[in-house]
Amino acid sequence: MTVRKAVLPVAGLGTRFLPATKAQPKEMLPIVDKPLVQYAVEEVRASEIPLVIFVTGRGKNAIENHFDVSFELENELAGRGKQELREQMRSISSLLEIIYLRQKQPLGLGHAILTTRELVADEPFAVLLSDDVIDSRVPCLKQMMQVYEEFGASVVALQRVPRQHVSSYGVIRGSAVRNKHWNGRLFSIEDLVEKPKPREAPSDLVIIGRYILTPAIFRELAETRRGAGGEIQLTDGLRRLRAREPIYGYLFEGKRYDAGDKLGFLKATVELALKRPDMGRDFRRYLKSLDL
Numbered sequence: 001m002t003v004r005k006a007v008l009p010v011a012g013l014g015t016r017f018l019p020a021t022k023a024q025p026k027e028m029l030p031i032v033d034k035p036l037v038q039y040a041v042e043e044v045r046a047s048e049i050p051l052v053i054f055v056t057g058r059g060k061n062a063i064e065n066h067f068d069v070s071f072e073l074e075n076e077l078a079g080r081g082k083q084e085l086r087e088q089m090r091s092i093s094s095l096l097e098i099i100y101l102r103q104k105q106p107l108g109l110g111h112a113i114l115t116t117r118e119l120v121a122d123e124p125f126a127v128l129l130s131d132d133v134i135d136s137r138v139p140c141l142k143q144m145m146q147v148y149e150e151f152g153a154s155v156v157a158l159q160r161v162p163r164q165h166v167s168s169y170g171v172i173r174g175s176a177v178r179n180k181h182w183n184g185r186l187f188s189i190e191d192l193v194e195k196p197k198p199r200e201a202p203s204d205l206v207i208i209g210r211y212i213l214t215p216a217i218f219r220e221l222a223e224t225r226r227g228a229g230g231e232i233q234l235t236d237g238l239r240r241l242r243a244r245e246p247i248y249g250y251l252f253e254g255k256r257y258d259a260g261d262k263l264g265f266l267k268a269t270v271e272l273a274l275k276r277p278d279m280g281r282d283f284r285r286y287l288k289s290l291d292l
């Protein structure tokens with residue numbers, strides 16, 4: 001079965017970016033000139049998944065407006081002869097089909113995913129966390145779909161991080177799948193722990209915000225109790241699922257930025273700006289001129 005639906009949980013409060021997020025969703029913070037959430041939606045589209053399900057909450061209307069048509073803006077741009085910009089604005093609203101669903105209680109990522117149960121129904125689906133911006137030649141989600149197509153099992157994206165950082169993540173214990181094709185990048189997961197202390201962590205392999213899940217996860221999430229931070233954790237749901245089905249971890253090719261963290265957000269801004277054809281050269285020159 002192919003993956004036709006992608007779930008984007010965007011109900012979080014974004015307290016780490018206050019005051020910037022007091023009156024706007026953190027997902028609308030721009031890296032250069034594109035909101036975080038648009039990077040994620042473009043990755044879904046580039047992975048040929050036709051439908052996005054946003055799990056939203058209070059104060060997130062700007063996201064809906066962003067992916068809708070804005071006739072006023074388009075008319076204004078057309079009136080000023082800015083056809084190219086007008087086309088760009090129109091293309092954002094036709095990226096793909098979108099459904100919005102409200103998560104009425106802030107009970108965590110696992111709960112947000114469980115909210116989509118009726119809509120996703122009985123098929124595999126993707127989950128993207130827009131805090132994780134991934135710059136890669138082949139979209140991260142598309143790389144993971146190849147794993148799903150071969151094994152028909154759930155797949156989580158992995159990255160190695162220094163031990164002292166593991167407590168910000170879901171951490172896995174797994175064994176490398178010996179297979180030339182996957183080139184040491186694929187792991188069969190044996191266990192998962194959400195935000196362990198460094199000395200209790202099973203490895204330095206952590207989960208990054210990209211998942212392909214089988215629909216069996218819903219049954220497990222419905223039974224998952226509150227875990228780390230008093231929230232229903234997706235990692236805990238996956239741990240239950242692991243007792244019933246195989247789950248794979250995939251060390252993706254590409255660079256991930258943690259845009260949910262201020263320093264990570266700045267790194268993403270600098271590096272992605274340097275790559276921009278319209279401003280990269282000038283920006284590089286400016287950075288070199290700084291007396292650091």
Ligand code: G1P
Pocket residue numbers: 109129131132168169170171194195206207208209233234235260
């Ligand atoms: C979430 C997940 C965690 C994962 C991380 C990736 O945590 O719960 O397992 O490692 O995303 O970014 P959060 O960053 O929402 O605390």
